[in-house]
Amino acid sequence: MTPTDDDRDPATSTAPVSTPGAGADSEPNQVLVGRLDEVVERLGRLEATTGRLSRSTDEQQQVILRLHEENQRLRRGEVEQAIAPLVRHLVELTDQIRQVATHLESAEADRLRVVERGILEGLRRAGVESRPTQPGDEFDPQRHYALGVRDTDDPTLDERVAEVRTELFAWAADGRVLRPAQVLVHRAVTSQQHTKEER
Amino acid sequence: MSTVYGIDLGTTYSCVARVSEVSDTLAEVVANKDNEMTTPSVVLFERGEVVVGKQAKNAARLKPDNVTRLFKREMGSDDPFFQIDGRDWWPHELSTLVLKKLVADAEQQGEHVEEVVITCPAYFGFKERAATRRAGEDAGLKVLGIISEPTAAAFHHGLRMSADEPARTVLVYDLGGGTFDVSVVRVEGGRVQVLATEGSRELGGADWDELLLEHVVERFLTENHGATDPRDTAHDAQELLTQVEAAKQALTERQTAEVFVRGGAVAAMVEIQGEAFDRLTEPLLLQTVDYMNQAVGEVEAKGQRIDDVLLVGGSSKMPQVAQRVRTELGLEPQMREPDLAVAKGAALAADRIADLDEAASRPGTAGDSGGDGDVVGGLTSGSPVGDVCPWSFGVRVEDPDEHREVVHHMVRRHDPIPAHVVETFFTMHDDQAVIRSGIYQQRPGAQESRELGDNDLVAEYAIEGIPPGFKKGTPIEVTFGMDPSGLIVVLSRHPGRAQPEEVRVQVELGGPTSEESAQKLDGLAFRL
Numbered sequence: 269m270t271p272t273d274d275d276r277d278p279a280t281s282t283a284p285v286s287t288p289g290a291g292a293d294s295e296p297n298q299v300l301v302g303r304l305d306e307v308v309e310r311l312g313r314l315e316a317t318t319g320r321l322s323r324s325t326d327e328q329q330q331v332i333l334r335l336h337e338e339n340q341r342l343r344r345g346e347v348e349q350a351i352a353p354l355v356r357h358l359v360e361l362t363d364q365i366r367q368v369a370t371h372l373e374s375a376e377a378d379r380l381r382v383v384e385r386g387i388l389e390g391l392r393r394a395g396v397e398s399r400p401t402q403p404g405d406e407f408d409p410q411r412h413y414a415l416g417v418r419d420t421d422d423p424t425l426d427e428r429v430a431e432v433r434t435e436l437f438a439w440a441a442d443g444r445v446l447r448p449a450q451v452l453v454h455r456a457v458t459s460q461q462h463t464k465e466e467r
Numbered sequence: 468m469s470t471v472y473g474i475d476l477g478t479t480y481s482c483v484a485r486v487s488e489v490s491d492t493l494a495e496v497v498a499n500k501d502n503e504m505t506t507p508s509v510v511l512f513e514r515g516e517v518v519v520g521k522q523a524k525n526a527a528r529l530k531p532d533n534v535t536r537l538f539k540r541e542m543g544s545d546d547p548f549f550q551i552d553g554r555d556w557w558p559h560e561l562s563t564l565v566l567k568k569l570v571a572d573a574e575q576q577g578e579h580v581e582e583v584v585i586t587c588p589a590y591f592g593f594k595e596r597a598a599t600r601r602a603g604e605d606a607g608l609k610v611l612g613i614i615s616e617p618t619a620a621a622f623h624h625g626l627r628m629s630a631d632e633p634a635r636t637v638l639v640y641d642l643g644g645g646t647f648d649v650s651v652v653r654v655e656g657g658r659v660q661v662l663a664t665e666g667s668r669e670l671g672g673a674d675w676d677e678l679l680l681e682h683v684v685e686r687f688l689t690e691n692h693g694a695t696d697p698r699d700t701a702h703d704a705q706e707l708l709t710q711v712e713a714a715k716q717a718l719t720e721r722q723t724a725e726v727f728v729r730g731g732a733v734a735a736m737v738e739i740q741g742e743a744f745d746r747l748t749e750p751l752l753l754q755t756v757d758y759m760n761q762a763v764g765e766v767e768a769k770g771q772r773i774d775d776v777l778l779v780g781g782s783s784k785m786p787q788v789a790q791r792v793r794t795e796l797g798l799e800p801q802m803r804e805p806d807l808a809v810a811k812g813a814a815l816a817a818d819r820i821a822d823l824d825e826a827a828s829r830p831g832t833a834g835d836s837g838g839d840g841d842v843v844g845g846l847t848s849g850s851p852v853g854d855v856c857p858w859s860f861g862v863r864v865e866d867p868d869e870h871r872e873v874v875h876h877m878v879r880r881h882d883p884i885p886a887h888v889v890e891t892f893f894t895m896h897d898d899q900a901v902i903r904s905g906i907y908q909q910r911p912g913a914q915e916s917r918e919l920g921d922n923d924l925v926a927e928y929a930i931e932g933i934p935p936g937f938k939k940g941t942p943i944e945v946t947f948g949m950d951p952s953g954l955i956v957v958l959s960r961h962p963g964r965a966q967p968e969e970v971r972v973q974v975e976l977g978g979p980t981s982e983e984s985a986q987k988l989d990g991l992a993f994r995l
Contacts, residue, residue, distance in 0.1 A: 353720045360713060360725075364736065367727040371734050407529065409522035414529035415709070416702025427529070433706055444502055450709065452702050453529050 473813025
């Protein structure tokens with residue numbers, strides 16, 4: 269391709285300077301002023317080009333960051349998917365240990381809880397945390413799964429957690445719920461309104 | 468062309484997918500706002516607000532009167548499914564709410580969902596498909612098509628085949644949470660044609676859960692003296708069901724699973740062996756095998772043999788399914804993303820349909836019946852997806868011998884659709900100006916019958932404008948066309964008209980009009 273003026277970088281290309289009709293005394297100054305103007309103009313163009321390049325670099329950097337984040341998310345997703353069966357199994361094991369422990373003598377229960385702590389530590393290293401739910405917490409369908417209701421005469425307890433059957437597990441990196449806490453929830457009733465639930 | 472989407476509007480879970488930016492033979496799921504691939508098809512009404520999805524499911528036991536689910540099973544019903552705050556809600560209206568939630572979540576991820584293909588079970592008849600279409604339209608979507616779930620899964624599978632690969636006959640075994648479908652399809656050159664379909668809306672993974680729950684309770688009561696039935700207390704029963712579902716899922720990955728059971732003052736662990744679970748649920752599995760063999764028999768009778776088997780639906784992950792299918796058919800079943808394949812296939816089909824629509828809208832190509840796009844009133848057989856008629860369809864006619872009205876079937880069960888049939892009927896009186904008739908569908912699950920009462924009325928229509936002066940017995944040519952999306956077109960030609968005229972077919976969907984539904988929705992706020 270033959271380069272033309274259009275192909276040249278405006279910041280670096282040179283153009284002939286013509287000063288028709290200038291007087292002899294003022295000619296050198298005129299030439300200098302003209303050249304200075306030209307330098308200023310070229311500096312302006314250079315600045316604009318540098319700005320464009322800088323913005324472009326910023327944009328590229330943003331793309332790289334976005335792609336990096338996406339890559340990280342994908343990798344995390346793949347890892348999550350790969351370890352999901354194991355994680356589910358370990359979560360079920362901790363549920364069962366807690367459930368069984370509540371029906372054992374304290375010494376036996378304590379021994380089981382040591383095992384439970386070990387499993388929880390393993391889960392933590394795999395990026396999964398158990399997040400405690402307490403009786404009295406407000407029922408939150410994002411974090412709690414209602415197994416049923418427990419009637420109460422106390423209106424302040426309405427829609428608050430009555431009993432926690434299994435704990436909430438979440439991904440530590442972003443807090444996404446892996447398994448909501450399974451809970452019974454208080455429901456305020458008048459003395460006539462007793463449900464079948466607690467019969 | 469703007470992005471088009473596929474929506475798997477499931478009985479228990481729903482999912483949205485789009486064609487990948489990388490390649491138009493790949494699809495990707497659009498995650499919901501919780502970054503999950505699927506959203507529970509559960510709706511909670513609370514103090515003028517609507518909550519759809521996981522939160523509604525989690526609160527279902529707390530507010531049972533405010534929560535509704537499984538409404539898809541009754542899609543197309545004339546009766547309301549759910550009532551709250553003095554208002555009735557029909558299944559298609561509840562499905563509109565699910566679709567609105569799916570769209571809102573997708574838009575939060577930067578998607579712009581306007582044009583969609585929605586899937587439905589293969590056994591859905593015209594009315595159910597029309598109701599599904601209506602659910603989409605009332606959600607503000609342009610519904611490019613309704614395709615059956617196994618067909619969508621086959622489409623997803625088919626586009627992985629290379630273009631020059633010879634045609635293959637694929638059996639799709641789709642065991643979902645609440646329904647079972649089996650379809651045999653022919654996949655060739657990026658087009659899917661259904662050859663046979665069978666299934667049941669009363670058979671699904673929930674039946675396996677129920678049997679397992681019965682078994683666990685029986686073992687618990689036998690092995691623990693003094694224990695009471697956990698099902699006597701609602702929340703213990705729910706806890707047990709949740710654990711049984713988890714145990715069933717665990718058995719897809721390992722040989723044993725344990726369930727903790729409470730009954731009265733007694734609590735104990737019940738261990739379940741995978742083999743015992745398989746023996747226990749074998750009768751259910753055999754029911755699916757019967758349906759599968761019926762579908763295989765139908766295509767074998769036409770000289771086709773099965774090349775590939777595809778397992779779809781969350782419940783098909785149970786190892787017993789693959790084992791039994793392998794034994795029955797002597798083929799190795801394939802299972803690729805069984806929970807997502809339907810939505811992805813719908814997205815790929817949507818993309819192809821949109822391409823065809825765009826091509827058809829270009830000057831000089833619209834309605835061109837010269838190629839494989841055989842067009843009847845906008846219904847084209849050039850679609851990338853060809854289905855079969857789920858139930859026989861026909862029109863109400865007067866039997867001249869018996870002097871009574873009967874159904875004359877024009878498109879029979881398992882005839883390929885889109886289809887059009889041309890038949891000639893005759894006027895019954897001199898100077899008859901109008902012919903009124905109805906379109907009837909064979910009642911799902913029942914034998915084909917010409918008795919009006921044995922069929923379901925789908926739509927009424929009238930052929931008008933027959934000029935005076937024609938005697939009784941004047942021929943009227945009627946073209947009856949239908950496509951898998953629940954669209955029916957009737958064209959008529961009579962002595963008053965040289966060219967066939969399209970007759971407006973008014974679908975008899977129960978419940979409010981779209982305008983009335985819109986007013987109901989306007990009064991509700993969505994909690995996302």
